[in-house]
Structure formats: C-alpha cells, structure tokens
Amino acid sequence: MSQIQHSIREYEPKDKAACITIFNSNVPEYFCDAEREEFIEWLDKEDRAPYYVLLDGDLVLACGGIYEDAEEQMTGLAWGMVLYSKHKQGLGKQLTLHRLELMEKLFPHYAQHLSTSQHTEAFYKKFGFETTECIKDGFGPGLDNCKMRKEVKR
Numbered sequence: 001m002s003q004i005q006h007s008i009r010e011y012e013p014k015d016k017a018a019c020i021t022i023f024n025s026n027v028p029e030y031f032c033d034a035e036r037e038e039f040i041e042w043l044d045k046e047d048r049a050p051y052y053v054l055l056d057g058d059l060v061l062a063c064g065g066i067y068e069d070a071e072e073q074m075t076g077l078a079w080g081m082v083l084y085s086k087h088k089q090g091l092g093k094q095l096t097l098h099r100l101e102l103m104e105k106l107f108p109h110y111a112q113h114l115s116t117s118q119h120t121e122a123f124y125k126k127f128g129f130e131t132t133e134c135i136k137d138g139f140g141p142g143l144d145n146c147k148m149r150k151e152v153k154r
C-alpha cells in the first residue's frame with residue numbers, strides 16, 4: 001500500500017465535476033445510478049456539514065464529508081468515495097480518519113453513524129463501526145443498505 005500522504009481540503013464548487021466523475025467510476029459496483037441526483041443535491045446544499053476532497057497535486061482522487069443531525073444528537077460519515085482506479089491504495093483510510101477526527105472535534109457528544117453497502121461494510125468495521133441493520137436492496141437492486149454505528153466512549 002502506498003504511504004504517500006495526499007492533501008485534504010474543504011470542497012469548493014469547482015470540484016463538483018471531479019466528484020461526480022468519482023461517483024460515476026463507482027457505478028454500478030458501489031453506487032447505483034438512482035443515487036447520483038441525491039449526491040449532487042448534497043454537494044450543492046449550503047447548510048450541510050463540511051465536505052472534503054483528497055488531492056494528488058490538483059487532481060481530486062477522493063471525496064467525503066460528515067453530517068450532523070442536531071435533533072437526534074447524531075453525526076456520521078457522508079458520501080465517502082475514492083476514484084475506482086485508485087481503490088486499495090490507502091486513500092479511503094486517510095480521508096476516513098480525517099473525517100472521524102473532525103466528528104470528534106465538532107460533535108464530541110454525538111453518536112456516530114453511517115450507511116453503506118454490503119461491499120464496504122467490512123471497511124468501516126476496521127474503524128470501530130458495527131452493523132445494526134442491513135436492508136436488502138436498500139440502495140437499489142443488488143445494493144443493500146447497511147446501517148452502522150460506532151460506540152463512542154465518553
């Protein structure tokens with residue numbers, strides 16, 4: 001696995017096309033077509049929690065953010081993805097650790113959640129998340145919605 005540390009900065013509107021390319025590169029194995037509009041809405045949303053891009057020089061190779069649900073006192077990982085051709089090179093881990101640190105900093109008392117498919121459930125288990133429920137075909141045909149939660153020690 002590559003040990004190169006790529007830079008991470010907050011998403012800017014100029015990154016939108018690159019993020020959509022990353023999304024598209026993961027269809028149909030990890031995302032289904034029907035989720036694209038929802039992802040674009042998330043990118044465009046003005047009142048969401050921060051979203052990030054991971055770069056190699058000027059090239060956006062991965063993106064991902066966090067969400068906040070103040071009413072439910074919940075935070076979580078949102079729309080994390082690595083360009084398909086760059087999977088398994090440590091980028092997903094780098095961006096996930098960055099976001100988990102941020103969640104701890106911004107929302108230290110909130111429960112931590114995420115939803116992912118059966119193909120990436122094991123990835124998030126490595127960061128301490130446990131599956132609470134898996135809804136068959138929850139994201140679309142062949143893509144289950146696995147809900148995960150991390151026990152946060154206070």
Ligand SMILES: CC(C)(COP(=O)(O)OP(=O)(O)OC[C@H]1O[C@@H](n2cnc3c(N)ncnc32)[C@H](O)[C@@H]1OP(=O)(O)O)[C@@H](O)C(=O)NCCC(=O)NCCS
Pocket residue numbers: 001026030031078079080081082083086087088089090091092093094115116117119120121122123126
């Ligand atoms: C999930 C995802 C972000 C992982 O990114 P990645 O850059 O390939 O992962 P890394 O190379 O950083 O892997 C870190 C560790 O997780 C493991 N891993 C990577 N993908 C995995 C997977 N799908 N299942 C289980 N383990 C996985 C690696 O082997 C590595 O293990 P190690 O630390 O023991 O060596 C990537 O597969 C992806 O973008 N998927 C499509 C988008 C998606 O489904 N996102 C889910 C939330 S919306």
